[in-house]
Amino acid sequence: MILEKLLIKIALGRTLRSIKEDPLLKESMYNHYLPQEGYTLVYNHLTNSIGRIMNQGELAKIQQTLEQGQTPDSPLFASLARDGFFVDDTWEEEYAAEVRYISRRYSSGLDATILASEQCNFRCVYCYEEFKRGNISEAVIDAFIRYVRKNLRSYTSVALGWFGGEPLLAAKEIERISTAVMGLCAHARKPFAASMTTNGYLLDVPMMERMLRCKVFHYQITLDGLAESHNKTRVLANGGPSFERIIANLRAIRDQVKSLFFQIAIRMNVTKSQIPLMEEYAAFMAAEFGKDPRFSFMFRPAGDWGGERVHGVKDELVSSLDAVYESLLRSEAKLNYDINLSLMGNPTCYAADQNSFILGSDGTIYKCTVRFDKEYNHLGRISENGDLLIDYTKLNRWLVQPAQKTEECAACAAWTLCRNRTCPAKTFDTERTMTYCGYERESLDPVIRLMDRSNSDYIRVYG
Numbered sequence: 001m002i003l004e005k006l007l008i009k010i011a012l013g014r015t016l017r018s019i020k021e022d023p024l025l026k027e028s029m030y031n032h033y034l035p036q037e038g039y040t041l042v043y044n045h046l047t048n049s050i051g052r053i054m055n056q057g058e059l060a061k062i063q064q065t066l067e068q069g070q071t072p073d074s075p076l077f078a079s080l081a082r083d084g085f086f087v088d089d090t091w092e093e094e095y096a097a098e099v100r101y102i103s104r105r106y107s108s109g110l111d112a113t114i115l116a117s118e119q120c121n122f123r124c125v126y127c128y129e130e131f132k133r134g135n136i137s138e139a140v141i142d143a144f145i146r147y148v149r150k151n152l153r154s155y156t157s158v159a160l161g162w163f164g165g166e167p168l169l170a171a172k173e174i175e176r177i178s179t180a181v182m183g184l185c186a187h188a189r190k191p192f193a194a195s196m197t198t199n200g201y202l203l204d205v206p207m208m209e210r211m212l213r214c215k216v217f218h219y220q221i222t223l224d225g226l227a228e229s230h231n232k233t234r235v236l237a238n239g240g241p242s243f244e245r246i247i248a249n250l251r252a253i254r255d256q257v258k259s260l261f262f263q264i265a266i267r268m269n270v271t272k273s274q275i276p277l278m279e280e281y282a283a284f285m286a287a288e289f290g291k292d293p294r295f296s297f298m299f300r301p302a303g304d305w306g307g308e309r310v311h312g313v314k315d316e317l318v319s320s321l322d323a324v325y326e327s328l329l330r331s332e333a334k335l336n337y338d339i340n341l342s343l344m345g346n347p348t349c350y351a352a353d354q355n356s357f358i359l360g361s362d363g364t365i366y367k368c369t370v371r372f373d374k375e376y377n378h379l380g381r382i383s384e385n386g387d388l389l390i391d392y393t394k395l396n397r398w399l400v401q402p403a404q405k406t407e408e409c410a411a412c413a414a415w416t417l418c419r420n421r422t423c424p425a426k427t428f429d430t431e432r433t434m435t436y437c438g439y440e441r442e443s444l445d446p447v448i449r450l451m452d453r454s455n456s457d458y459i460r461v462y463g
């Protein structure tokens, strides 16, 4: 509560700042420029906005004028200042960034990721899950609903994330929980939202309509390239292929589901053999989904996320996405990459957030959706009457373990917003002195260029 009051005070300070008359202005310390042929792209880490500045000469003049301690008088400068690329000289941006970081970590909304089913109809070659359990039990469903009923007054909103295994194996359980929690939120007039990470195999149109009724508006579905490569890594539990059915589902959703409210992020877990096929993949996806803004695209290296299965594909793992982006930038295909912008704006994983937890199908409470085998990730369990019986010492370590400011971090514009904690699980590694920027930093420049090439609506054009 004290923290919330503090944030309100600082927010008021921000309002006072903007009504000062004729303030001197300075360049935002969070600006990141990407000169292109004939224009310059600018990204601001703090506001997460992107601009395309068409007049490079005028930009240089603005910067020179500011260096001489004068205020430039040009429409371009006025527009860039309006959008936060130039700020009041007395505005302490680092504090603003600090506040943004803290308010994200200590948000007053409940963010519960639910392992609706810990079984899966796939056996992906890099998957770390062990499939020891099945669908979420009735007792855990009741306990979770009781938890929300008893604690909703302390939260300003509820966000449910459906995860697994494969969550759609437990569609009925998802509906039962969603109906109850949506009802509680509606009664208490609190916003409700939901997202889902699914392999997409069961997401046909009727299933999609059921999930939309549960307000699942954000989906992440993995396609590891086109049929040949996808079917090598994303294998059905019975050993069969999965690409054709997922694509058929996505096409049907594109053509038959009229709602404009949902977003499907199509993720690729990149392995070595997919890289030469990237242009072909982009061309195919652009032809299928390039004109539908509800579908967007993101890339991650397939990694050693634990478990035994990944040892079979160790030689296929890549550590960088550089080659992927080079191919995509070479390709003529225009895809929607906007999903990456929201990831760039909040690079720290939800595991660092106070009100974020993972509910296992058996009622175990975790913090991270990857390191299920680690003791530090087992916070406790939910009791039958809906109380979280958790080890607060463990929880506190997830929340406040000290950030490691490496030399690279000291020189990085994103430090205040990142603190080398993009993956808080890594803070449990002993003697951690390395820099871990996560994929957002690595992807920043190519993603901005790709968004620019696709004429993303998120890019403001400054004449």
Ligand code: SF4
Pocket: 408, 409, 410, 412, 413, 414, 415, 416, 418, 419, 420, 421, 435, 436, 437, 438, 441
């Ligand atoms: S971890 Fe990377 S992105 Fe984060 S502050 Fe350090 S250098 Fe910057």
Ligand code: SF4
Pocket: 349, 350, 351, 368, 369, 370, 371, 422, 423, 424, 425, 426
């Ligand atoms: S804490 Fe790290 S490993 Fe766990 S889900 Fe977050 S980013 Fe992934």
